[in-house]
Amino acid sequence: MDIIKEHETNEQQPFPLGLPGTTAKYYYTQKKDVLQTTVRTLILTLGKVEEARKTKHQWLHLQTKKTNEEGFCVWLLVESYSALKSTKSSQNIARYILKEGDNQPLEFRHKFEDKAVLPGLGCWSYLIPQPIKDTPSQEIFQSKLTFLGHSYLLDSLDHLEPPVIPIETKVLLLNPDVLIGPAHNSKQKDETRRYDRSDYELVQLTQNDYLEMINAGINCLRVDKKQVKWIDQCNVFYWGISGQEIKYPEYLYRSNYLGPTIFMDEPAVCTRDSIIRPKLESDQSYRKSITPQVALENFQDYFRHAKYQGAPARLMNELSERSDVDLGNIDFLQQNIYSWETMVSSALYQLTRCEAGEGKVPSAIVFEPPGRFGTLRTLPEMNMAYGCQIPVDNPKNLASIIYGFLRGAARLTDKDWGMSIYGAVDRADTFWLQTHAYDLGAKFFLYWDSYQLACVPYNEYLALSRNLRAHTESHPNRNLGKLKQAAEVAILLPPGYNLGHVYMGKGNLWGLNELNLERLNQKGIKYRVVMHNFFTEIERCIRFGVAYDLLWDLDELNLLAYREVIRIKEDGKVEVVEEGGKSIYDKARTPVRPSGTPPQLSIELSYHERELPMEITAHATITEGSATVYYTTGTNAQGIYKNAILCWELYGPNEEDYRFLNWEELETRITNQDNSRYKVEIDFSLEKPGTYHLRSATVDMAGRTSISWETIVVEN
Template sequence: MAARYSYAGDGQLPGSVVKAFTIALGQAEEDGDTTRQWLRLSAEKVNGESFRVWALGSTYPARTETAARKTVSRYLLQVGSGQPLEYRNRFTGAAVLPKLGAWEHLFPRQTTDAAEGMFHAQTQYLGHRYRRLAAAEEGNVFSPPEAKVIELLPDLLIGVPHATKQKDQTRLFDESDYELIPLTQADYELMLESGMTCLYVRPEMADWAKTRDVFYWGPGGGDLSYPECLYRSNYLGPALFLDEPAVVTRDHRIRPRLRTDPAYRKAITPQLALDELREHFHKKKTAGTPTVLLRDLAKRPDVDTGGMHFLQRNIYSWETMVSTAGYQLSEGGAAPPASMVWEPPGRVGTRRTLPEMNMTYGCQIPVDSPKNFASIIYGFLRGAARATSRDWGMSIYGAVDRTDAFWFQTHAHDLGARLFFFWDSHKLACVPFNECLALARNLRAHAESHPRRDLVRLKRAAEVLILLPPGYNLGHVHMGKGSLWGVGELNLERRNREGVKYRIVMGNFFTEIERCLRLGVAFDLLWDLDNLQPSGYREVVRIREDGRVEVRAGEQKVVLDKARMPARPGGTPPRLAMSVSPANTPAPLTMTASATITEGDAAIYYTLGANPKGVYRNVMAAWELYGPENEDYRFLRWESEAARIHRGAGTTTVEIGFKVETPGRYRLRTATVDLAGRTAEAWKGFTVEPVQTP
């Protein structure tokens, strides 16, 4: 059976628009208990070019790509007289379908509710109306052509976001930048050999990428053959990610107001910060990156997209603030984003960040296993993916502790992550090209030896869900230090709308995390959003702003005064005493703080990450300055990096200097932590007097 259609509109069509097409049914094939039949779409454009698409399915291709994946078992594309290409999943053999978001427009769709069978009198196709030229006719039963098979891994995207590499790939730790040079075809071949599956390419490399076993992205609407680009399963679009929506919200909406509006500094809350994110994110999603492909196509004089409207749905959010995952993946109820990928914020690592979390939140998470740190990050990502039926992934940045990097990747793979990227530019953030290749090789080898992941089951692996009040988060580059959204105005000593310090709320959250880690129970983490109704958890723990903790197991609910303290190992914690001088003197002045630290049963270790020489230095203590107003806060990071450390027989003295320029009442906090996670803290208040005028 076959039917031919021609354009039913008025006026002259541009050259790249389809003027006529034929839909034909081919031979049937048995696939187990299912009978599938070939469908062929043959299209001719105004400019004389043509293309063909074949699909083997149990029904006519469904409107959504998600539904079509369940019924279409093979998918082929031929452009002109070129070699037909068949897109298959390397691990499963399943058909790989285009995921740009235009799927419903790629096959003719009925325009009325009338029952007309498969070959309707009028159809909507690629944004235009077409009419059937005659009744469907019997014809020769066709068979699919011999095709080159493109083997893809849609559940394992590994790649980098740029088409450059470092001229000198020696690691830089001193905040200087790398000189970048363009990738060559030989470089791309090496990337494929190393296991990368997703490449950013310049337009001149697109023809090379089309026929390789790889996903590619980068060429935009002005560089592509239309509409063939929409049918290529391995083309992912001109852009692939939203760049840090929450961080952009903070840096371009919140921080400018904090710098100029004293009242806003006092009034800001986690909820107000979330409101700013909602406004920014909705606009970015509906009018930003996901619209670029269609907008650029519509600008071309040879293209008319008619009534075809779609957002690029395969875009992911590359985000540092993973606590926002539940909101970002659920906003609007539909993709994009289809996934969230964790972007590590600055210098992070197991032995770098967990000690800081213990000092900040009063928990005692063991610092000797990268699983304990990764579980916190991946808990937010997996929890959001489960609640929204989306996906998640992770990335490696240059400042990530390299002893963690390889394991962070393979562990994420084992938990069900689909996307794995390396940032390959800009100072400390950059992972040099040779290290990207090494990371890709290791991950790909791991994936090849574990090819049959049950992603649905992995997404539902957690038994416990811990809910955090919306707007509360881990602090971006202040992760571990505590300030919500990474701004000092939301420091942990401030009080929420219930009159409870943020430190109490976050302390309850991390104590419940510690409890799950010590019990060996898998957990997810989510904001407590009204539009998310998670199900299937054995226990749901709700961290409340009033300082209480609600625990629900089945039909039973109990409200506790605080988080449940897990059983912790015994032993003597470190001891800490602190002094400040001078005090009670006029501003501005340079002050000196001294901490005397005595180790208990375990060694003390706390590092700020690699220094400009690439060395991890044990700085022993963290220093924070609060005041003079509640919204004023400084983490004395750079001062403490220059700390003077004097080790004695039984104690260690750490001295730092810092400047105070505003009169008022201050509180200095210092804390230390040992390798068992035991902490000690000390507070010292002092007053800086205004300058007396004669």
């Protein structure tokens, strides 16, 4: 067409896009049965040139009119036309303004950086007119364009006055690098902490509640259609409104709208609870044959389904079900979805499962704490379970284990990570766990605000958010890319091995009794030996003060940037690659530990009946050595942390049978005989004949442990 050639003569002019004032009008090719929300006409106009970030940029104005006569406009200050088509458009678009109908225009800008904040749903390429696929020309005004899933033909090309940037624009200052918020749009009617496993009565958040949350630093809010009008022009992100309810397509252009949901809910835990556990209950042979590798295969199947049929596909599915929306060829997975996961060892697998053209789904991994998580709760159990000696007086030692999995996965995939606070997390740790994660490069800081012990009451998460906001404001300039690269050492764990769930610390893989640490793996080595090697190498890094990442040993990992790579092998050996050399060790390298005397432990058993069920009382005597003995299983029903002194575990009669006696509501009797000697007793019963092994363990504040094994034979 002559008008296209006329415009092409201006390519030599010093304009990133073309001559200011150039205006192209397009019309929708379909004439009949056009739905009300479909754009019928599209006008593109080139604006003036401005310098942004020391580079020439040019304004592009997009005007639309839908079948229902409603319209919206977009202004973009871009570096080049190719930037519009790039998957990293945010790096080349300096400003972004949206005007819906007669509403006040909104500009979405980064709070701390000189750049625009673009929509993160993953459909950007559909929101901006694009040339027909495989068109080689960089000319912006093609004779045919695709837009919002449909084809549009050029109607006219003129030279008019350049568009004027609206002066009444409201600027929203957003921080997409730090997202803080709760999981729901409700709060507790009575916020009094409930430690007795009863549930809270919840009420909907009010407008004043949302304003209070925003003032506290919360910037990621769940809302419904009624609540959204209170906050949609505040400096926050929001989510929760379904694809059935949003105004189409305008909501897709809103940078502060994150979608109907923003997370995949515990894929690894759901695998265990919805697939593995039902099999274990119905099939005794499966209890004997299950391995970490079998669990991993089940997880891979579940994760694939959760990704393509679950949260990432929800927005598309809901839009496609609407009778007033014609999506054309729009097809995408929601890109800003993160995985909210307890079993953090699966982080790398989850972040690497992306096919070509899928983008970055999930875009991040966020730690969901298991029940009763805390430094003085979890580290002593890890020392007793794995035979390591990690100091228990520093929350950094626990955080580095969890964050090591998250940061390592984010580093190798160039994605993000985050953490969350649950009600059962030791409150002595919570404030520091948040600020430390921020200092390490975390993006997400979330709260679970419902369901019994898991609930963080409203005013508690406000206090946490105020503290975190103050910390972020005093440390605003993070180099997130560099922070991901902080670790010098990578420690690799065999795929399928993990830290458990609510059994984190006790060591049962996948939180399953059937995968207890005394079972043998496919190499004939106890799981406890493999995990001992893993945690001893972690302890070595901690004592040397070296930052480390933790990863499943998946295929084709690029680990060249690590100074040292430690591969924990299923045969009980440890492979170390450093400075081009490889060494094989028969076991983990035990670091130099502080001298001192561990606690002394002795056990006696009393048999009340020799017939089934056999009633037994275990009597333990503990004498402290160089440091105080301390171990807790969490708060009691009154919210009090008590020193349980001893961890009781029972293995047998079969290898897949395991009981954690501390959690069986068995009465433990503790007598403090003097300042350094304790007597602990517990009653339990055995229902089946066979050979049992009672494992008793205690630990002091320096991480020194004492273990005792008692064999119990029950005859028919």
